[in-house]
Amino acid sequence: MATKLTWLGHGTWLIETAGHRVLLDPFLNDNPAAPVKADQVECDFILVSHGHFDHVADAAAVAKRTGATVIAIFEICQWLQGQGVPEEKTWAMNLGGACQQPFGRVKLTPALHSSTLPDGSSGGDPGGFLLSLADGNVYFACDTALFSDMELIGRAGLQVAVLPIGDNFTMGPEDALEAVKLLRPQCVIPAHYNTWPPIAQDAAAWARDVEQQTDSRAVVLEPGQSYTLG
Helix, strand or coil, X not given: CCCEEEECCCCCEEEXXXXXXXXXXXXXXXXXXXXXXXXXXXXXXXXXXXXXXXXXXXHHHHHHHHCCEEEEEHHHHHHHHHCCCCXXXXXXXXXXXXXXXXXXEEEEEECCCCCXXXXXXXCCCCEEEEEEECCEEEEECCCCCCCCCHHHHHCCCEXXXXXXXXXXXXCCHHHHHHHHHHHCCCEEEEXXXXXXXXXXXXHHHHHHHHHHHCCCEECCCCCCCEEECX
């Protein structure tokens, strides 16, 4: 089956690829935009981009219930172990590093953001994920500002880029449009917007700008909807 990306609201995604289910930044129970709760998702792997509550809130509970392996920066893996996730079910990384997993290659890319865990401890450096999958390369920028090295990430040749457009806490629409120009993905999908009033955006208007000013196709999803690669 082709790779399917399902937006679960805010920065949370379910990636189904190569017979595996990968959950990115699980924030479900307290997410007003989430179409499902944390006890309703099944996954084999969990990716965590940084330590903020709205990205890590349900990671430990889902990992312990499903037995999923959590892939994250070293400090977050340590914190999750303190939350009861077995050490052997964590895969610690750092920025610029990559690892091969059963579903594909995972590279932890830089992000310009902050990363403090819910208890106030350090979440290490924030990151994004470049996934090299059988159906193509998918880049999740996660929470970040615009940075020029996105051009280097785009050199991998991106089937899909998922970018935040909410502004205030991340890139807004204007900077996200510039990110598309640097990354040059075949398809771009907006995320991290409309969860709360401070990050409300007109995603359809942004998508029109993308298609008028770049060669990328823009796809706007509602929470619970999916995009299939290919």
